[in-house]
Amino acid sequence: MSIAGAVGIRARGLTKNYGDHVAVKDLSFTARPGVITGFLGPNGAGKSTTMRMLLGLTTPTSGDITIGGRPLAELDDPPRTVGALLDARATHPQRTAFHHLLAFAQTMGLGRGRVDEVLGLVGLSAAAGRRTGEFSLGMKQRLGIATALLGDPGVLVLDEPLNGLDPEGIRWARTFLRTLAREGRTILFSSHLMSEMELTADNLVVVGQGRLIAEATLDEFVRANTTQTVTVRAAATDQLAHALSRAGVRFIVEPDSALTVTGTDTSTVGKIAASEGIALDELARIRESLEDVFLRLTHDVTEYEGRAA
Secondary structure, X not given: OOOOOOOOEEEEEEEEEEOOEEEEEEEEEEEXXXXXXXXXXXXXXXXXXXXXXXXXXXXXXXXXXXXXXXXXXXXXXXXXXXXXXXXXXXXXXXXXXXXXXXXHHHHOOOOHHHHHHHHHHOOOHHHOOOEHHHOOHHHHHHHHHHHHHOOOOOEEEEEOOOOOOOHHHHHHHHHHHHHHHHOOOEEEEEOOOHHHHHHHOOEXXXXXXXXXXXXEEHHHHHHHOOOOEEEEEEOOHHHHHHHHHHOOOEEEEOOOOOEEEEOOOHHHHHHHHHHOOOOEEEEEEEOOOHHHHHHHHOHHHOOOOOOOO
């Protein structure tokens, strides 16, 4: 299949109310072909509701979603345009992996050959004859991804596809998603594993309490929401501290005598040190992790929060 003619997702003004409860409010974002878009938000943020609306399983109260510029209901062949994984545990426990996939394949007019192909793609060929009730969660995740890929879709919507995967499985999934994106597919996936999101996603859509908090590339998101911080170390710590103070640069002295400088970059600190003839032992930018930024930005919109004893 030609990868759906570079099909993308566009959500505009999505709102979903359940009685008095607003699950999603005026949410707009785009997921583009060839790009892995990470969908982030704390529990209760409206991610699953949004994904269900994207797939036509939940009707928006208002707003609309288009796939390749067309509503899902107007696509010529939706199962071969959009593949989805919403719940990896949704399998019949007595059905083998092969027959689980074959049942879906037959609804798409696909044969046994495609089933064998996707089992190979996700590393489950050897487990094709096993009942899914015997599968670990990680194996069910692989099976769910295989199900999403049956129609060779140009768009993949994956809800928590990394849950239950061991380290090897997570690395496989990361590499596999990148391969699919390079083929020109649009990939929208959610995950609570911030370290993996940081390694996998190109763009981010961040939501809280059903509303958009940010839409940006991963690097732009982190950079826009952090203060530049630099660590610098020199034998002449006092001389360096005085030089930075004279230049109006803010810093703190750490217990190990390193200086943590805020509000400026490594180039500026290096030039200040050079102008004073101070040799530096270390000069590096401190980059906040995606997890640090995410937790700070979503602190006020987290539905459930644990407290230390």
